[in-house]
Amino acid sequence: MKNRWKASAVAVLVVAGGAIAVPAYAADLSCSGDLGDVTVDGNLMVAGGADCVLGGATVTGDIIVDADGWLDATSVTVGGDVVATDPYGVSLDGTSVAGDISVYSIENAGFLYINDLTVGGSVAAGGLDVEIVDATIGGSVLTQEASYVDLIRTSVVGDVDIQDSDFGVSVSGAIVQGSMSVSGSSRDVLIGADSDGGADAFGNKIGGDLSLTDNTANLRVAGTTVYGAIALSGNDPVAAFGAGNAAGSVTGDFTGDAPGTPPAGDQSIAVTVPEQAAGELSWSLEGTSDLVDLGVATEELDYFLAEGSIVPIRVQDTRAGNPAWSVTAQVSDFTAGGQTVSSKYLGWMPEVLENEGSAVAGAAVPSGFDSGDGLSVARTLASADTGHARGASVVGADLELKLPLDTPQGTYSATITLTALS
Structure with missing residues (x-):
């Protein structure tokens, strides 16, 4: 992987300062378009046919979505409920909802997508696609005539009741403290199983009973522990x-492996561990400007000397397996008007300023005035070996520019191009 960015090495830069205020509304607000990280001290209304995009917003009251409205909310804190009737869709990603979520559709084939969500109350939905992934539900989950239902790596404090899904049900990695019921589905019902009946990567834990009733398609259960009873009726x-099922008891017809007995003890502990995220190698400047000011060169015995430091760079590697990485730099020639001076005259001394990511500073490079090509060729600023720690490292370098005394006068500038390699 290779990524690049450029920073000014020597330049004059004036930036006007200022503050940006986050809008705040002390009454109900109608949302249309991208409102970003607003604060609404009241209810947020999404009118029929409107699109509402929120990112980092806070709504102290309810969010109400009318017919054909679309709510796309990321990292939003909602103090009340989310209620939608006949919406185009509702997407809640990385969002906290203190109350209930109720999304029902009669006219539209809409959707309810919940991801990385904490809900204080219950979730109820019907007549649309339902996906609940990596969530925590403080109440119950009820779906009625949903197109399909995916309940993936989600904890539910109450019961789960999935009724009449025409395009199937998938439950994987669920921890349900109450009971679960799946009834009336006319497509695949996969409870901890793939379509061929093998156990998936996560399985399920159900503290109460599991009821599977009147389903008329492929019905598979694997890797699921039911601490109460499994009741089977009317499935065809x-x-x-x-493999991998356990239950207190089973009534009704089934094929395959008989469930074992749940673990004995006074309490059971369940946790779902998701697949490690792919992660990324990223970096950012640790400063408010990308200007590197070497000031006014001073005349020494046989050269001009200017010194300074690059803007420190924070390197964060969250990739799985902690692979090796390096950051290299190369500097363009210095220019002033029609004059050009080779960047070989610029050298540096890299250093690691903060090191929670096992970074190692690159070798010192002398100015080409003394020897070599300086920073006119790519040089290593910092690197980390395979298996390095997953924390961030902040790296920098002291710069030394030695120019011949016959260098024409002027204010010179160049650019540093940093490249991340992995």
């Missing part, structure tokens, strides 16, 4: 049990 074909 009958439920097929794969």
